Amino acid sequence: MSAKEYTAKNIQVLKGLEAVRKRPAMYIGDVTSKGLHHLVYEIVDNSIDEAMAGYATEIMVTIHPDESISVEDNGRGIPVDLHPVEKKPAVEIIMTTLHAGGKFDKNTYKVSGGLHGVGASVVNALSEWCKVEIYRNNKIYQQVYERGAPVTELKIIGETDKRGTKITFLADSEIFKKISYKFEVLANRLRELAFLNKNLKITIVDERNDIQETYQYEGGLKEFVAYLDASRTPLHEEPIYFEGERDGIPVEIALQYNTAYTENILTYCNNVNTMEGGTHLSGFKSALTRTINSYAQKYNFIKNNDKINLSGEDVREGLTAVISVKVPEPQFEGQTKTKLGNSEVRGAVETLVNEKLFEFLEQNPAVARPIIEKCISAARAREAARQARELTRRKTVLDSSSLPGKLADCSSNDPKESELYLVEGDSAGGSAKQARDRRFQAILPLKGKILNVEKARLDKILSNDEIKTIITAIGTGIGSDSFDIEKRRYDKIIIMTDADVDGAHIRTLLLTFFYRYMGELIQQGKIYIAQPPLYKIKNGKQEFYAFDDEEKERIIKELGVDESKVVIQRYKGLGEMNPEQLWETTMNPETRTILQVSIDNAMEADQIFTILMGEEVAPRKKFIEENAQFVRNLDV
Secondary structure, three states, rough: OOOOOOOHHHHHOOOOOOOHOOOOOOOOOOOOHHHHHHHOOOOOOOHHHHOOOOOOEEEEEEOOOOOEEEEEEEOOOOOOOOOOOOOOOHHHHHOOOOOOOOOOOOOOOOOOOOOOOOHHHHHOOOEEEEEEEEOOOOEEEEEEEOOOOEEOOEEEEEEEEOOOOEEEEEEEOOOOOOOOOOOHHHHHHHHHHHHHHOEEEEEEEEEOOOEEEEEOOOOOHHHHHHHHHHOEEEEEOOOEEEEEEEEEEEEEEEEEOOOOOOEEEEEEEEEEEEEEHHHHHHHHHHHHHHHHHHHHHHHHOOOOOOOOOOHHHHOOOOOEEEEEOOOOOOOEEOOOOOEEEHHHHHHHHHHHHHHHHHHHHHHOOOHHHHHHHHHHHHHHHHHHHHHHHHHHHOOOOOHHHOOOOOOOOOOOOOOOEEEEEEOOOHHHHHHHHHOOOOOOOEEEEEEOHHHOHOOOHHHHOOOOHHHHHHHHOOOOOOOOOOOOOOOOOOOOOEEEOOOHHHHHHHHHHHHHHHHHHHHHHOOOOOOOEOOOOOOEEEOOOOOEEOOOOHHHHHHHHHHHHOHHEEEEEEEEOOOOOOOOHHHHHHOOOOOOOEOOOOOOOHHHHHHHHHHHOOOOOHHHHHHHHHHHHOOOOOOO
């Protein structure tokens, strides 16, 4: 018998919203800045559902000076009458009970982004206070809550000719360590929602800085694609757009080809960004490949004796597309629950694209010609790249002879416990090889800057020695048609570069490559950035490391000595550290800091990579001018 008994009295039953406060990450992902912003999205999604149902035309989000948030819409207003079973006002049930709401009744909401009836109640539970105002029946109803519990009855506080709902809440400092909303993060999501719901007017007001922006797009997805391609050169002036309903599933698609070589396809289900794709994406890809091939053969772009067959990668080179479907009962799967699994959606999308795209190409031959010619050009380049790709694709069994010569591999064969450091330069690579724990840490030194993949076609990319080495070492293959994350040889891929301008450039080149050709590694949280210290501070026999100027000043202040009395060394490169220092500060899992690379906003990520690494100079100059003020560590 164990010392601690395990009986019925050990079983805790969490009532009401206690479960949310006890385990908030289960409901909003985490309690960092990401989870904080998620609170806003939960309330906004309810207003979006009113818009999708045809009742709301305007949504306003306000960030108040005290970091409280208001979300107001002009929909029907949350019901205020008594629930027939619970004998409480419907609004109180919605705000205080998990899995209570109108999303389960398809007569109320045919489709919705919020599926489980937890949004409003979760936000209420994680707020210090929350106030609901409802404009309905020519009256203003109000109820106030604290940490999920009502502290007032639902009461009428005035009259109005408005209709809708306004929810104001202050996130709870007992749950969130830092409560500070980023205007750009919220604005990007609200802009995205405005693109996805044509004509819906969404306004964001930041009272802290007296900023206001309004998003309303009559063109919907067409304007979305034009916005995404603003820093690229299009092959045809107007994006191609079509919509329709198949098997009870509304489908909307906009697409445009540009002169670049990468594909950028965003997919949504009920306004939720399905970053891992799913059945709507596979249906679109299949139909696109079939339709482009059919058109090319029918109009003799491809002759019978040509040995060209346009593959999926060929027809998606330089393609920007947005796919939006509305599904009554969506099923999400995948690691982050952002992959659509409904099998019927594939058929709906495939049928619509087959019909509408072929019809468009036939009616617009001047648009069709440059598209088909680009696809054929891509196919010829693909054939030239085939041998290079075969050399870099991981073989079924890897032995030492098939791995890059300069890779210092780890002794472990278990990917789950192994990590690969991509290190800038032979000097730092040598230190890292001496510093590492060879049981699970592999080192791959990189010579200089890798190719900028934003400006190159796949055949050129695969002929670059440094990129070939990286692909072979990782083992997954590259490209949407060949990449297989299960074949990765390491669970963590850590970019370790100098803390200077060249190091930042190399890091950006590597991130561009991973985002464009191994995006799933980022989605699954496998890419990291090492954080080597910027300073070594010596006070007698005491040694400290600082990762930025702020930490340097804090350490000196805590030492309580004059700055002139301490020796401060600023590291210009990793090679200046001896192996023991590199291990202690940057590589030891017990003491190091590594930043996990994540993509919360695919639209914003695509734009930034295109601006920074693409052909167009003007957008890059504008970006630098607008963001120069935010630089923290400038190496001049």
